[in-house]
Amino acid sequence: MNMEKHNSSLVVELLYPDLVINVGEVTLGEGNRNKLQKSQREQEKVKVIQAACALLNSGGGVIRLEMANKDERPMEMGLDLEQSLRALIQSSDLQTFFETKQQRRCFYIFVKSWSSDLFPEDSSVRPRICSLETSLYCRSGTSVLLMDSREAFSFLKTKKRDAKILGKEPSGKVLKVRHQNSYNSNPADPIFQKDQLEYGEILPFPESQFIEFKQFSTKHIQQRVKDIISVYIPAFANTGGGYLFIGVDDKSKKVLGCAKENVDRDSLTEKIEKAIYELPCVHFCQSQCQVNFKVRILDVLARGELYGYACVIRVKPFCCAVFSETPSSWMVKGKNVCSLTTKEWVDMMMDSDPDLQWLCKDFESQLSLSSGPPLSRPVYAKKGLEHKKDLQQLLFPVPPGHLQYTPESLWKELSAQHEGLEELIEKQMRPFSQGILILSGSWAVDLNLQEKQGVICDALLIAQNSTPILCTILREKDADGQCYCTRTAFTVKQKLVNMGGYTGKLCVRTKVLHLSPESHAESLAGSGSSIDYPGSYNLADTQQMEALLQSLVIVLLSFRSFLSDQLGCEVLNLLTAQQYEIFSKNLRKNRELFIHGLPGSGKTIMAMKITEKIRNTFHCEADKILYICENQPLRNFISNKNICQAVTRKTFMKHNLEKIQHIIIEEAQNFRTEDGEWYEKAKTITQRQKNSPGILWIFLDYFQTSHVVHSGLPPFSAQLSKEELTRVVRNADPIANYVQEVMQVIIKNPPLNIPHESLEILLEAEWAQGVQGTLKIKKNLTLEQTVTYVAETCNRLFERGYSPKDVAVLVSTTEYVERYKHELLRALRKKRVQLSDACDMLGDHMVLDSVRRFSGLERNIVFGIHPRTPESAILRNILVCLASRAKQRLYILWHGDC
Template sequence: MEEHNSSLVVESSYPDLVINVGKVTLGERNRKKLQKIQREQEKTKVITAACALLNSGGGVIQLEMTNNDEHPVEMGQDLEESLRTLILSSNLQDFFKTKQQGRCYYIFVKSWSSDTFPEDSSFKPRICSLNSSLYCRSGTSVHLMNSREAFKFLKTKKINAEVLGKEPFGKVVKVITQDLHNSDPTYLVFQKDQLEYGEIVPFPESEFIEFKQFSTKRILEYVKNIIPVYITAFANTEGGYLCIGVDDRSKKVLGCAKEKVDHDSLKKKIENTIYKLPCVHFCQSQRQIDFTVKILDVLAGGELYGYACVIGVKPFCGALFSETPCSWMVKDKHICKLTTQEWVSMVMDTDPDFTWLCKDFESQLSLSSGPPLSRPVYSKKGLEHKKDLQQLLFPVLPGRLQCTPKSLWKELCSQNEGLEELINMQIYPFSQGILILSRSWAVDLNLKEKQAVLCDALLIAWNSPPILYTILREQDADEQSYCTSTAFTLKQKLVNLGGYSGNVCVITKVLHLSPESNAESSEGAASLIDYPRSYYIANTQQMEALLQSLVIVLLGFRSFLSDQLGCEVLNLLTAKQYEIFSKNLRKNKELFIHGLPGSGKTIMAMKIMEKIRNMFHCEANEILYICENEPLRKFISDKKICQAVTRKSFMKNDFKKIQHIIIDEAQNFRSEDGDWYGKAKTITQRDKDCPGILWIFLDYFQTNHVECSGLPALSAQFPREELTRVVRNAYQITEYLQRVLQEVRKNPPPNIPLGSLQMLLEAEWAQVVEGTLNIEENLPLHKIATYVADTCKLLFERGYSPKDIAVLVSTARDVERYKTELLRAMRKIKVVHFTNASNMSGDYIVLDSVRRFSGLERNIVFGIHPKTVEPAILYNILVCLASRANQQLHILWHRDV
């Protein structure tokens, strides 16, 4: 169960994370007058709030001063020192700014970002912690690791376990596990069952030995408290012994009187305490901590006086903690303590280490320089970098303040009298920057739309913090809540998604067009907090950095790589994709999107369904996704953003709850079961006053049959957009694609409208990424199987996994024909698992037909004899095959088929 801090309150009426810590005494003199317990309690509240904000994108700590100083006061040295310890820096200004407003005192907290310390690039913890709870042995002392030391320790442990395959080792392993020579005094003492009261043990404390006396009161509680520190310190170093009942100065055996402690209770308390210690493994063994507990009788004059105990512990293969690390985050408006596993995962979080990924993709945002909650962002090499996209979409022009997009600005002003004057009045004081208009910034940020809002406008200008204007026709009871929520989400995403590492806030303003309403309402709770000047954009460089983070927020989407890498990875839309995605859905209820192979149609289909959900307040079961093949249907269904069916299922069933329909790979639909297009149109137009969305994605070049598709005539496919930039495939594969696409254009199947193929003349090819194309002809079947097996073996040696590979054949019937021979060859490399395309998430090689793999992709594709019954579509099938491969394409033709 998550541990919450109930003494701290996250305020909900601000467009920022604001944590109210309650009453705190400030000022050095005032704090020195406090009782120690009160001073520590106040300090804990402040530093816990600071830790939570540093780890959650930054924000504001709000304090109510208990002292009545009329003049501004400093925090107090104990508070400042605690904050310095938290950020591992002597310069508080790196992350904290302060301001006193009356009886309120604000600490403005910037998000933690490890690139603040470039001088130590090797060991930069991803998050801040009050306490790592990781101890190690240093000479005769125990040492509590700070965040940076903990990161270095964990990184070393992980390398030893995963790369070197080392088990823990050290001098003390020999002491504990081997028979030592009888002259070794340590060995002789620890083999005894009893000791004499007052005798002096014949060895001192060392890195492997620690002496402790029993406490005079609450013996079992004392033992329970010291074990986590000393046992974890030994286990995290080279092992050792904790001897309780020996004076550390005189080395005399004193024990604990038998009247004060029970032999069995003492041993049980020790064992239970050790078993409860949190631990994290990096190796496969998952071994528990290896320790022994020995209770020794202490005799005085031949009689039992009491007991001493010796706890021996071996080095631990992972990391052993004294307790859950003390690190906090804000989750769903609660201050939550991270679990041990969460803490280790975040401290150790790094960019995916895949050589092929670095070769084919360009990093847009790295974890090594991003805030704690950010995820890596990549774009395909050859596509626009976030800087290029920013300059294209949100350019910053010297000495100018401009509105964008211009088409939306003109449309809004023509439809809403007085809007231009109202906005110009607001932006008049600013001389340089950009005003970004949207019909709903909430929808842009994946929030629900508020229909009363005419538009939103985000101002990013020199000498000002970002300002979000919400414009309504007249006053609305919920207006400030909407604007605050939108601004809060924007600020959080700029940092935690877009990776902005500077000081940032978003001020809110609600404006009204109606003359009956006040032209401008209250600026809301944000105006009550006067942010420092460091939150104002000071130069063009800051402005462009913030806008590039905004590009990631608006154009980022969860990459298909995420499932392959086992971590969240974002890609960026192209400018054209973003243009289509940004369309006003209320004015574009029906749209045909023609896209060349690898132009991102399925990604666009997924993104637009998310937008529909937020704009029209839909549930997933009110949005229908239709495709031809079961594997693609299942792939989309697993995303939980819609109801997904195949065309055949669509024609068999009623869909009374459906309001909106997205159709994908429509070129492969058939009219054999009826007029699917007519049925889809009827469903989306049931509500005549507010028809639903019907967007159809297709690519005639990938048509895999010669039947009637059921699509309307090309002239009736209006309005229409085209995606002509191929963004998926490596250079060698796109060269091959270009050749076969030209063959399709020259000799199209009879069911393809000629005009639809002219878009090939506008094609753009991202040709920076190197790949592999290999075509082998006239091979016997066993040679084909051997070729696949041998190539897979090389790929696995280079770090690829089965989930990177697909083997595609002509028809579903051919799967069984080739499977036996392929399995025989693959057994030689100990890979015998195939799956069909319906199980894309598993770590298996896909073996299926080209048709069933439509709409899906893998890094490496083997195409085995892609023949067709209909010669007219041979090149179409080759287009389908080639476009499925991101990096490597192997086409294997065999003889005598």
Template sequence: MEECNSSLVVESSYPDLVINVGGVNLGDGNRKMLQETQREQEKARVTQAVCALLNSGGGVIRMEMANKDECLVELGQDLEQSLRDLIESLDLQAFFEFKQQRRRFYIFVKSWSSEDNFVKPRICSLSSSLYCRSGTSALPMDSREAFDFLRKRKAKILGKKSSSEVLSVINQNLNNSDPADLVFQKGHLEHGEILPFPKSQSVEFKQCTEENIQDYVATIIPQYVSAFANFGGGYLFIGVDDMSRKVLGCAKENIDRSSLESIVAKAIATLPVVHFCSSEPGVQYSTKIIDVFKGGELYGYLYVIKVEPFCCAVFSKDPKSWMVNDKDIRSLKAKEWVGMMTDPNPVPPSLSSCLIKLAEAFESQLSLSHRPPLCRPVYSKKGLEHKADLQRHLFPVASDHLRYTPESLWKELFSEHEGLEELINRQMRPFSQGILIFSRSWAVDLNLQEKEGVICDALLIAQNSPPILYTILRKLEAGGQDYCTRKAFTLKQKLVNMGGYTGKVCVVAKVLCLSPESSAECVEGAVSPIHYPRSYSLADTQQMEALLQALVIVLLGFRSFLSDQLHCEVLNLLTVEQYELFSKNLCENRELFVHGLPGSGKTIMAMNIMEKVRNVFHCGTDRILYICENQPLRNFKDICQVTTRKAFMKNSFDFKNIQHIIIDEAQNFRTEDGDWYGKAKTMTQRANPCPGILWIFLDYFQTSHLSCSGLPPLSGQYPRAKLTRVVRNAEPIANYLQREMQVIRHNPPHNIPPRFLGMISEVEWAQGVQGSLKIETNLPIQAMFTYVADTCKCHFRKGYSEKDVAVLVSTTAEVERYKHDLLRALRKKRIMQLSDACDMLGDHIVLDSVRRFSGLERNIVFGIHPRTPESAILHNILVCLASRAIQHLYIL
């Protein structure tokens, strides 16, 4: 493995990735005077650092001029050529700009992005470490050749079912009638004998000129075994004259047969291999030591390695490619490198159900084809706003003036802090077009911890300026600039590596201090110790909007439940309504009742709010409690303590450190074990005069009982917020929900406040999402099970899987009553897996009650004989059932 040079230092005092490569001699004249070893060492340091930045979102290379020149110098032709080789382009300016400040020299590196995914690899490398056979030579593949080879090999493999089928599509020249194989089968040859075949695509000759044949063989194995394995297999004959084909052998006194076999086995076993197929074998090979006689006596040995075709990819060693990881620069292993190199699509074709779900229910908001290497895919539900629409709604750029946003926040801030408006206006005088985005804390917006003493933050996106992040402090204090720098660094990295921005970008960190006595400005530290080239300023409205669209993904992106199915990170976007709820000032909304309609994303919001609580109040997971009614929801939380309502009421000692409580699906809570609301409120208010957070999410339309819920009366649920944008369900299911909700509205159960039901008039439905709704009546119970099995089998033929399906019944007693018969019907269709909702992430069909599945979702939902002893809430149960289905709903 190519280790990273230990003299490279990632510096943490800048709002950007900055790598200090130390002293470097610059200028052609100076570099030509260096010894070759020193010149190559300096070049290696520079290219490793540049490669790491290209693959990590861009940044700055800082070097000290080791030569004594006082005047301006150029980088040097050999260094420039190494950069051209790295990006495989003559256009250095597309990715690099150079600047000298006294005796420091800077290389400004833009993040790598591929212009055409089918031509250009997704990451940069100094060497692929992959070899190919070209005629009679073993040649290293450059990045483009490696990318093309891997892409084509992967496409072939993914169309096959087994490694044997894979090998059948790879050109094989190795068979028993091959003359090379006939020689391989022999036990002895004569010295000087001419082999009856030449060097070729599958045959290589090497002479034994070294005394230490073991070391020589170990040296040549990586490139030749890699080349043969990747291109149809072949034979490596060691002891044959390259030109004449004469058998010369290796002198017997120079060979230790057992040692040679051991060295070869070790050398081949350590070659990195990467599989695209389901099999995991290493390189398959066999060896032969053939006696070579001269004048009737044993002279030596001909050593032959027969390399079988390899199904996937064999490397000579790990590729030479680097990334920045926190404060370290690490080299990529072959498997990670291949994954980043070739696959802009995060979904393996084997997970075809996920592909169907993405295609039918989601729209791509960020294609990885032309994006920086660390980007993750971003999707939103169909029928919702595109990131460009979200940007125009949240962060519009005026053509003729500088806009302050959000209006309610900056007016509130200006009224709270005397002198703040004057301070901000004075800072904005040089800028005539753009947008200034205020936040109580950009740190919290970026998932960082908030700092006390900060009045607010403001991000300036303006024409003819780089982005500037202002932090306004109440008073000047130590650490203010470092805090602002860390936020600016995080924002820059996320704009590129999460938001997918492909232009040249930096974020300037600037601290302002507002003195209440004098309203005076106080700037701590310089704007930036590194002065970026003018190309890092935003030139026009188009560039500003592109950057703001990346910002939309940074601010509205959250980890999708799809990530657990796809086994990779996938982001979804909040709606404007959800983002406005998420943006609420927690200090002014310590208690909040969130009324959300079915499928409006209440559980998603609960998870995001808990993340925000952790950052605003600097608390660990032991201080935040998530309470839900049903056990399965507990499996989704890893940022807090989690419990059910029953456990919360029974155990007080377990929650003695809790300061903040989030309650989900509260409409289904009951008072049978006591006053849960009173207990939660007491716990969150015990830290007077600064009580904790108590947010309660509920939807009366999904009430599943007629008992007292323990919630305050509607008039006492204040302050409150609403979620009326339904984003989960396909259009036929959404239409069914609307009809059932209207029935509830006109004839509500006695324990639902009638005033709440007026929310249905405010509902917005995502349009155009394909799906299906089928209601089958008068089916005997066994016929229902057969219907489920047949329909599942039909969906599975289309690419869905067991983990897409939930079968919901009315009660937990029915789960036990129906489980055996349903499983028997499924097994007749060779569907073997069935479990309850507590194992939601497993590869099986879920069978559970409607109540226990509340707050969860699956693509395909069957409701078997939905009913309830309390007829007054039947339509509520149907709403709860239907809202669980994303695409296909069957009510039997």
């Protein structure tokens, strides 16, 4: 099918909580479509197929057609449209992805999201996206074959694997050896070397895997040549190379050429070369070369006179993949249906879970790209923590035989504050016998959208024998209420599929209600979409409800893993239930909060997530939110996220910061008061607006205190609003056990500047178990022995797949850093390893810095050298800070003078 390659004219309608593409008028019914002119039938088909492909690749949705037929009788789609949809999904079972429904003259095609587990019979052949045509050709005997999605996936997978194996070795050289018989010893090569042929001459070889004969057309010669080239050159390039003869009859093998009056030799050469250079190429290797070819225009003589010309093109094997044109595949981007570029198509087609061989023992997959929708990302949970199923059962359990409201505390609070709300909601819930109603102060904020004023609450209903329903309850009638609810429900649906990985049929209906101040009665502000979805979109049983709720867990609890920067692709991790409980707090009712978190409990992640929530709750820009920490490296790390302003405590005390409304503070136990009372200043800033004070959340861990002076924090008893993070998620088992031992010592003899009652948090600690790791402690080492040990250990780890960006070397004080830098560089010079301080955490180098300056950061491998501080009273605290920075491997190296 000849499909347009540029962006489609189709536009997504914005009136529904789903992707709805209106393709305009389409003639339906087999008989009616047969009466259409071919061009009109094809034009209508193109619109429907583009819309269907775009929705399959974008999370699913609805195609809306207006029947061109004048009557409103029930009508089938038409055989040609059905066949095109079957070709699109490469399946005879249309109902797997498509259902239809007619409402008067509106005809709807309901489209489920594409899922790469469509081919369960072969898990190794699972194209990630849906495509009408791949535009990838290959040779098979004397034929040229267009690869389908599965064949293209296997072909590209092989090319990508070969490129990885070849590494930096020049791919052309390897391929030349591998395929030398395809052209150097080919019987066509002597003919290729000639300057002329005789008209009617029979070539002494047939067509084969590496030889193709084609004849010129009698008219439109250059277009004919271009069409031949766009198919046969990629096919040869993708399959060992070969020779394309144009001007030779494929049956008789006679040289016929093209009469000189009908073709210009130079113009023909130029057109051929231009056509080949325009072929889309995609590389997996380091080379960015184009197709390697040579064109020869041979004179064709008749009785010694020039009759015309024949053309021979020699094509060498291509290192990666050559396409005839851009693949036929579409997606929804914003409001438009757009064609994927060749690179986008290959990137999405080949998208796969990252290679976590060196981490697989630490993480377990929660959502794999091998079975997820096209836009989903891989999700991993740390071993020893709750998986998505555990989190779903804990946070959103489906009760047997009744409807449950959750969180119960929020339901009681809302019912007490808003008279008539309980009656209103329970009236709406009467038709539903089993499921869960998930309440929120703002589902928009939960989904990283902006909050709407006047919303009492949102409630997401997941019930048996019903589609999900999002209810928005307003204080009073609001013309924008339905728009808000529709936009929020749309985001719920899109994220459940494209982020949560839900692969079932899904829609989210909307309902907008308000409490009348006079009568507390219900008033329906709008019922949302008027589209009547098929019954298959209802959740049939507990299993389907739980599957959807597990996708919801990923949507609400996932965050961009710090692994993403190391791997070069986005990877998601999940919050713990404890972290989510704090994160989901109502910010307006928790404006000041002290969060005490044990080492490795995820305070930095929480600080970043809360920053995003502040922006959406209070409709403020990043320059209104301030993140404060003690050390420059942690400040740089947060600043690179571009979610807020980030400063150190010293900078904070120097400036007025008039724009700031909200403040997040991390590692507060290490703050000091030498530059002034930072806590009082932060509190003054966040309370400037008396009627609407800002947020002041302070994260701290007294166990990691790195000094013996006053921190400036209010007394522990004066920290009236407190929460605790006691689930430790970072460290491997041996490291976690060591940290526990050191913390027990601290409790027995705490430094004078640490409130003893604050250390009782250790009694509530939970440690994630089951993660293997390494802890080694070496004593009585000289400086030379220490450096040698670090270098030799690093070399062994690099050979096992680790890289310099996995390693941090931390010393007890800043003055030791320069002392070790020169020696370490000299010991690692063969590996060409670079050293940098912690200010540049994202670079591909080892970090060398002090324990204090690495506070709040982490790496897989940590060497702690001479972890001794002049303040011997906090030696154990420094050890806790050091050890907790290591995720997998910890090496503590003591000097002989310790």
